[in-house]
Amino acid sequence: MDINRERLIGMLKTMYKIRLFEERAKKLYKAGMMAGNFLGALHSYIGQEAIAVGACSCLKKDDYVVSTHRGHGHAIAKGGDIKRILAELQGKETGYSRGRGGSMHLFDLKIGLLGGNGIVGAGLPIAIGAAFSSQYKKTSQVTVCFFGDGAATQGTFHESLNIASLWKLPVVFICENNLYAVTTPASETIATPNVGERASAYGIPGKVIDGNDVLLVSATVEEAVKRTRTGKGPTLIECRTYRWDPHCFVITETRPKEEIEEWKAKDPIPRFERKLVEEKIINQEEIERMKSEVIKEMDAAEKFAQESPLPSVETFKEEVCAK
Amino acid sequence: MREIRYVDALNKAIREEMIRDGNIFLIGEDIGPLGGTFGVYKDLFREFGEKRVRQTPISESAIIGTAVGAAMTGLRPIAEIMYIDFITTAMDQVINQAAKLSFMSGGNVQMPLVIRTQQGPGTREAAQHSQNLEAWFVHTPGLKVVMPSSPYDAKGLLKSSIRDNSPVIFIEHRLLYFKKGSVPEGEWLVPLGEAEVKKEGNDITVVATSLMVHQALEAAEILSKEISVEVIDPRTLVPLDIEKVIASVKKTGRILILHEAPVRGGIGAEFVRQVTEKAFDYLDSPPRVLGGLNTPIPFSPPLENACVPQVEDIVGMVKEIVKEK
Ligand SMILES: Cc1ncc(C[n+]2csc(CCOP(=O)(O)OP(=O)(O)O)c2C)c(N)n1
Ligand SMILES: [Mg+2]
Numbered sequence: 001m002d003i004n005r006e007r008l009i010g011m012l013k014t015m016y017k018i019r020l021f022e023e024r025a026k027k028l029y030k031a032g033m034m035a036g037n038f039l040g041a042l043h044s045y046i047g048q049e050a051i052a053v054g055a056c057s058c059l060k061k062d063d064y065v066v067s068t069h070r071g072h073g074h075a076i077a078k079g080g081d082i083k084r085i086l087a088e089l090q091g092k093e094t095g096y097s098r099g100r101g102g103s104m105h106l107f108d109l110k111i112g113l114l115g116g117n118g119i120v121g122a123g124l125p126i127a128i129g130a131a132f133s134s135q136y137k138k139t140s141q142v143t144v145c146f147f148g149d150g151a152a153t154q155g156t157f158h159e160s161l162n163i164a165s166l167w168k169l170p171v172v173f174i175c176e177n178n179l180y181a182v183t184t185p186a187s188e189t190i191a192t193p194n195v196g197e198r199a200s201a202y203g204i205p206g207k208v209i210d211g212n213d214v215l216l217v218s219a220t221v222e223e224a225v226k227r228t229r230t231g232k233g234p235t236l237i238e239c240r241t242y243r244w245d246p247h248c249f250v251i252t253e254t255r256p257k258e259e260i261e262e263w264k265a266k267d268p269i270p271r272f273e274r275k276l277v278e279e280k281i282i283n284q285e286e287i288e289r290m291k292s293e294v295i296k297e298m299d300a301a302e303k304f305a306q307e308s309p310l311p312s313v314e315t316f317k318e319e320v321c322a323k
Numbered sequence: 324m325r326e327i328r329y330v331d332a333l334n335k336a337i338r339e340e341m342i343r344d345g346n347i348f349l350i351g352e353d354i355g356p357l358g359g360t361f362g363v364y365k366d367l368f369r370e371f372g373e374k375r376v377r378q379t380p381i382s383e384s385a386i387i388g389t390a391v392g393a394a395m396t397g398l399r400p401i402a403e404i405m406y407i408d409f410i411t412t413a414m415d416q417v418i419n420q421a422a423k424l425s426f427m428s429g430g431n432v433q434m435p436l437v438i439r440t441q442q443g444p445g446t447r448e449a450a451q452h453s454q455n456l457e458a459w460f461v462h463t464p465g466l467k468v469v470m471p472s473s474p475y476d477a478k479g480l481l482k483s484s485i486r487d488n489s490p491v492i493f494i495e496h497r498l499l500y501f502k503k504g505s506v507p508e509g510e511w512l513v514p515l516g517e518a519e520v521k522k523e524g525n526d527i528t529v530v531a532t533s534l535m536v537h538q539a540l541e542a543a544e545i546l547s548k549e550i551s552v553e554v555i556d557p558r559t560l561v562p563l564d565i566e567k568v569i570a571s572v573k574k575t576g577r578i579l580i581l582h583e584a585p586v587r588g589g590i591g592a593e594f595v596r597q598v599t600e601k602a603f604d605y606l607d608s609p610p611r612v613l614g615g616l617n618t619p620i621p622f623s624p625p626l627e628n629a630c631v632p633q634v635e636d637i638v639g640m641v642k643e644i645v646k647e648k
Contacts, residue, residue, distance in 0.1 A: 040448045040452075091626075097622075100450075100619075100621045100622060104451075105451075105622070117451070118408070118448070119408070119412065119451055120409075150380070153380030154382060155382070181353075182357070188378070189381070254356060310623060310625050317629060320617060320618045
C-alpha cells in the first residue's frame with residue numbers, strides 16, 4: 001500500500017465514525033418518533049462509508065464537497081463536527097444551521113462543505129459553480145460532487161457534465177450507485193449498463209468501480225483530483241455500493257431480503273480492517289481502542305445535542321419580520 | 324355513510340376512471356409496486372400493469388413533458404410529482420408548455436392532463452419539502468388549480484379533473500392523507516368551480532383552503548358561543564367561485580382568508596381584491612389575510628410550527644376582526 005500509515009488508520013476511524021454516528025442517529029430518531037417528536041426524513045449512509053471516506057481522504061481542507069439528502073457520511077468524512085451534526089438532526093440551536101436545515105442540509109463553509117440537498121440532482125450544477133469559482137480565482141481548489149444513481153437520471157447531470165468538460169472545471173463527479181432510488185431499481189432507470197461510461201459522451205474519463213473498496217475509491221479519486229487540480233478537467237467515477245437501511249425510516253423496505261444480506265456480507269469496514277491487520281498496519285487491540293474512542297465521541301455528541309436548547313421562536317420571528 | 328381516508332378516496336377515483344377510460348395512464352416516480360410514496364396508487368400497478376402505470380426515473384421535466392406530448396395526441400395522463408417542491412425542476416413543461424399549447428394552437432390542441440402533487444409543512448422536512456406553491460399556478464393563465472380538503476372532495480374533484488380537457492394542477496395535502504370522511508358509493512362528481520360552505524355563520528366569513536379548512540372549522544367550534552363563523556372552502560382556485568364568497572360577505576360584513584402559504588403575493592390577496600371590488604359597501608371592517616410567515620420553512624419543530632397559522636392564531640384574529648368597527 002502506497003498510502004501512509006496515519007492516513008490509512010484515519011480512514012478506518014472515519015468509517016467507524018460514520019457507521020456509529022448513523023446507528024446513534026437512527027436510535028435517537030426512532031426514540032423521538034415513539035415519543036411523538038417526529039423529525040422528518042432521515043437517510044442513513046450505512047453501507048456506503050467507503051465512498052465518502054475514500055474520496056475525502058484525497059482532499060484538502062479547503063477543497064469543496066457538494067453533498068446530497070444522504071449526506072451525513074460526506075459531512076463527517078470532510079471533517080464535520082459530530083456534535084453539531086447531531087444537534088442539527090435534533091433541530092437544536094447549536095446545530096450547523098441552528099435547526100433551520102436539518103438532516104438533509106448540512107453546511108460548513110470552514111471545511112468546504114457546501115450543503116446537502118433536498119432536491120435530487122440539484123447539487124451537480126452547484127458543484128459546477130464552486131469549481132468555476134476556484135478556476136476564476138486560481139485557487140487550485142477541487143470540488144467533489146456526490147450524487148446517487150437517481151440523480152444521474154436528472155437533466156442537471158447532463159447539463160453539468162457538458163459544461164464541466166467544456167470549461168475544464170476542477171470537479172470530480174462521484175456517482176454513488178446504490179442500485180436504488182427509493183424503491184426504483186437503477187436497472188429500470190438507467191438505459192445503459194452503467195453511469196460511468198456516459199463520460200465518453202462528454203469527452204472526459206469515466207470509471208466504474210467497487211464502491212465498497214475504500215482503497216480503490218481513494219486511489220481512483222486521487223488520480224482524478226490530481227488531474228483536475230492541474231487543469232485537465234473533470235472525471236466521472238461511478239462507485240457501486242448498497243445502502244443497508246430502507247431509503248429513509250418512513251418508507252417500508254421493498255428490496256429482497258437475500259439481496260440485503262448479500263450486500264451486508266460485503267461490508268466495507270471489516271474488509272478494509274482485515275487488510276490493515278494483514279499488512280500489520282493496525283492490530284486488534286488498537287482497533288478496539290479506536291472503536292471505544294469513537295463510541296465516547298458519540299456519547300459526548302448525544303449529550304451535547306440533548307442538552308442543547310431548541311431555537312427561540314421569538315428571535316426567529318423577529319429575524320423573519322426584519323427582512 | 325361509509326368513512327374512508329383521503330388517500331383511499333383518491334385511489335378509488337383513479338381506479339374508477341381508469342376502468343372507464345383506457346386512455347388514462349399514470350406516470351411518476353415510485354408509483355409501481357410501492358403505489359406511490361403516500362400510497363395513492365396502492366394496488367394499481369398490480370391491476371393495470373406497467374403499460375398504464377408507468378414508473379419513471381427521477382426526471383420530472385421528462386415526466387411532465389411526456390404527459391404533455393401524450394395529452395396532445397389523445398391520451399389522458401395523470402402525472403404525479405411526489406412533492407410540489409420538485410415541480411420546480413419541470414417548470415418549463417408546466418408553465419410554457421402545458422398551460423399554453425392549447426391556446427397557442429388556436430384550440431387545435433387539447434391538453435387533458437392532470438398533475439397530481441401534494442404540499443404543505445408539518446412533517447419536519449425543511450424548506451425544500453414543505454412549500455405551499457398554489458399561487459404560482461393560479462397566476463399562470465391556462466391552468467386549473469384544485470385543492471381538496473376532504474375525502475369527498477378529493478374523490479369528486481379528481482374525477483372531474485381527469486375528465487376536464489385543460490391541464491389541472493391537483494394539489495393534495497400530506498397531512499390530510501390519513502384523515503377520514505364520508506364518501507358515498509356510486510357515480511358522482513364534484514364540479515370544478517363550485518365553492519362549498521363548510522359551516523354556516525353570520526358574524527364573519529372565513530375562506531380557507533386545504534388543511535386550513537380543518538383549522539378554520541376547529542376555530543369556529545371554539546368560538547361558537549361568542550362568534551358565529553361561516554367557513555367557505557373554494558375547493559378550486561381556478562376556476563374560482565367568488566360569487567359564493569361575495570354572497571357570504573354581504574351577509575356577514577367581515578372576511579378573513581386563511582392559507583398556509585406566505586401572505587405576500589398569496590391567494591388571500593386575490594380574494595381581498597375581488598371582495599373589495601364587488602362588496603366594498605358591505606364591509607364592516609377591512610378584509611384580512613392570515614397565512615404563513617415570509618420565510619422558507621425551517622426544520623426545527625417549534626420554528627416550523629411558528630411559520631403557519633395555528634388554531635389559536637385563527638381564534639385570535641377572528642376575535643380581533645369582529646371587534647373592529
Ligand atoms: C427532484 C426530486 N425528485 C424526487 C425527490 C424524492 N426523492 C428523494 S431521494 C430520492 C431517491 C434518490 O435516489 P438516489 O439519487 O439514487 O440517491 P439515494 O437515495 O439512493 O442515496 C427521491 C426520488 C426529490 N427529493 N427531488
Ligand atoms: Mg440510489
